[in-house]
Amino acid sequence: MAEPERTERRLRPAPLLFEPSEAAADPEHFFDLESIDDPQELLVRATELALAFRAAQDRAMEFQAVAAAQLADPRRFDRLSAASIAERVEWTEDYARKMIEFGEDLLKGHPDD
Template identity: 65%
Template sequence: MPDPHAQASDPSGPTTAAATGPGTQGRRRRPAQLIFEPQAGEPEPERFFDLESIVDPAELLSRSTELALAFRAAAERATDFQAIAAAQLADPRRFDALTPAEIADRADWTPDYAARMVDYGRTLQKQRSAEGGLH
């Protein structure tokens, strides 16, 4: 008859008490080792808003035009936010204000473009404060 107080060896960690029945602390178990790698599924074909599945050219033109206009509006809005951020970073009241050249380096712009974005951002900030919006 096995000794209920015997120690069981577990290669995954320190020795723990052997299990003797319900309610007693058993030894830790290691996860089962995989003997094969799961099959990788077929790569899904790229989809662009399911435009490739539209067969009617009139519908395709309509839907792709809607998307192009939406992306254009999103790009313009993102550019406005870039300009506001550039203006905030260049604010001389900040102890860590950046020069247009430093902003250009961070945004991958030319220094001239960064200076114009700072000016544009200041204009947007003035418009927002005049309208009672956020700075």
């Protein structure tokens, strides 16, 4: 896995909306894209969704890093090692250490150091 990065500019993608369970159960259904006939409109909406998923992934990774840093905090009586954190989320131990460091930077308020 690549080392986490933080983009300088936050994208303002289309919001991700949860689909009703019956729509999500249909493998052909994906955020109503299959119902768009105009290829230009389809391209725009699909691009909006791709950007939204990318932004959601970046944000989720930041939360992973913060949680990892909190779990590894030596002040916690129930502190976890990088190896234990890695095992829980199927990371390598080296990647877990990098995520812990990234999370510590986020908690301190300077993620780009």
